[in-house]
Amino acid sequence: MMTKVREVLLLLLLPAFVPHTDGTRYSLPGKPTEIKCRSPEKETFTCWWKPGSDGGLPTTYALYYRKEGSNVVHECPDYHTAGKNSCFFNKNDTVIWVSYNITVVATNALGKTYSDPVDIDVVYIVKPHPPEKLEVTVMKDQGWPFLRVSWEPPRKADTRSGWITLIYELRVKLEEEESEWENHVAGQQKMFNIFSLRSGGTYLIQVRCKPDHGFWSEWSSTSYVKVPEYLHREKSVWILILVFSAFILLILIWLIHMNSHSLKHCMLPPVPGPKIKGFDKQLLKSGKSDEVFSALVVSDFPPTTSNYEDLLVEYLEVYVPEQQELMVDEGKDHDGCLKSIGSASDSDSGRGSCDSDNLLMDKSGAAKEEQQQQNQEGDQIGTETQGPKEAWEKETMLCANEDVVSPDASSKKVKTWPSVFSPVTPYSLSPLDPHNSLEMHKQNCLSDTQFPPGSPSSDHCIKKALQSSYWEVCFNNNQPYPQTDVHQQLQAHSDRNISAINDGNAPRNLLLPTRMTEYVEVQRVNEENKVLLHPIPSGHTREEACSWVGHGDNYSKVKGVNSDNVLLLQREVVEEESMEMAGAAESCYTSSITINTPKPTTCSHIALPVQEERVLAVSGYVDTATMFSLDT
């Protein structure tokens, strides 16, 4: 018997001692871990654990607990209600505000393994069930839809008695990719509104709850809702704004159109037109300049009163070379000159551009007037050629281009011009009468034009003198016979000049030899070296001769008058030449008498430069008196 028992024992114990051939090893069960207990309504609770390795043997688990303040160990009453590896404590076994010390034991054939104890208090482990009966409806607020979400608390949670106080939270999402949940805390209320919906979109909604001091429940099941199509409020507002602004814009355009004229005046003020007294713009537009200028004729021109100071233009004595051409030249220039003088007194601001024109016209007008006067009185002088006519015309043109001569145009300077001829050998007094008359005329001219303002007229006279001398010289170049003519003229000039000088420094003594200038033609030179002259009936020769003279650039220009009433002549080639010519005429004369070969240019070159330079070096202006006095 005993041997049999031993055999059985050995057989039984053999597997324990003899290692298994298949490699599996039996061991104690692993320690259960992660004991988690939760109470859904603060009335019951459930604990779950995670079993460890079973050790290859069937393992059983047991949960033991001990209450606070008691050493009695109890075992879990219910292992099945809550599932595997769980322990369910029902209401009878659950007490609150009492901590439980829970331990899970794993048992297999080899032994037991105890888990770490866990202390819990039911009130701290409350995790309710999710809310129930989630309902979402689309409602309308004045035409705009919104979602109304409502739910019920979980069935078991007793919120009515206040045993559990639940706080709810819901989340919303559009049914499309890449859209995220939008959470809203609803507090203790069981209803919530969602606004600003997308027209025609589908929304997903979930809700969950939490006790005041506990854990959040799981999210409830998703509820789907589709929002109907509707016109967005913002769009309608924008449409209204657009229509309104378009309406206002139309009104503005209409207003601007109605007031376009006044606006134009405001923004683009009209340019003031020419304001010449008596100047009619309409006539000008029509293209009839004759009428325009005739309209400018003022009855009180030339001003006979002594109100010349009012006029901007100062008159100079005009030295008209020939009376005939003045007579002939009663064209529009003359009229224009007369008229312009009258208009020069206009105090309009738009006068600036016309100033020089007016002035020059004044000069020419005065000149012509004086010429007329002289013509009337000085017929005895003789006929005049028409040569300078062109020159006269061109000179008037040139006048237009010249600068306004300052009022200080020296009569003295002008006076000196005649002195050019003074050193010339004395001459007979035959031309004195015309000379005297000329002088008188000159005086008249001067008186008429009222010095001391220096006068463009004086300038004009000078020019004329220059021109005449120049022409005379040119005659020297082209025709041998005009020399005597020149001579005579020069003499005449000089006579007048002398007389003028003798009369004193009064500006009125300004000689106008040009008035008395008569061009006579040299017929021949007799054996006594006397030049026979005869008046030139027509000015054609002169014209031919002096056609080239009459270029606009051959006129001497008065540059200005300095403070000493000295006439500043422009240092142009022409002028110099003419000056030179003037001087050369003298020297040429002297030389021509002897040599009888006209070379005025060369003479001029020889004669004058030194003098001129010297003179100029002294005071900066040409002093013909000193110039030629030095020469002699």
Added chain:
Amino acid sequence: MAQRRIRGGKLVMVLCVVAMCRAVPINDLIYRASQQSDQLHALSTMLTQELQGSEVFPIDRVHACHTSSLQTPTDKEQALQVSESDLLSLARSLLQAWSDPLVVLSSSTNVLPYSAQSTLSKTIQKMQEHSKDLKDGLDILSSKMGPAAQTITSLPFIETNEIGQDKITKLLSCFRRDSHKIDSFLKVLRCRAANMQPQMC
């Protein structure tokens, strides 16, 4: 004459104010009280979690809470059977029991690690404030609810000197539970009072 009129006006105003003050409904008082208790418990929970880092600190070790002698309901059925006055009395008693320990706690923070000292001090100060406000509110409330609500069970706190760290953590755990009890009682009370306003519960 003008002075008399002014005085009369003032008197009327004072009376009105008093009348209005008394006109605060009980529901509102309870609601405010429950809010205060909620705050109190939240603070204590936060404090214990910061110091221990775990949900529950084992209480039933050597020492129990000084308020354990107070009989309170242990489950829902029991709690719902307690009368309003008793509920209020319990709440007030518990609240009263913790006024001194909070003072002791506030003065014992230097025992704790330096990092936790400031947090503990601040939180304890807040808890004291809430506790004070709640006490005042409950006093007013109890005066309206009858003599039964006026009884307060005395729960003395023996320790007056500074306590060690273990004591602090246990004390905080006890306070956490007691604040939760107060909060629960007041919320039950709130729901019972809000018969006409179900949204409160």
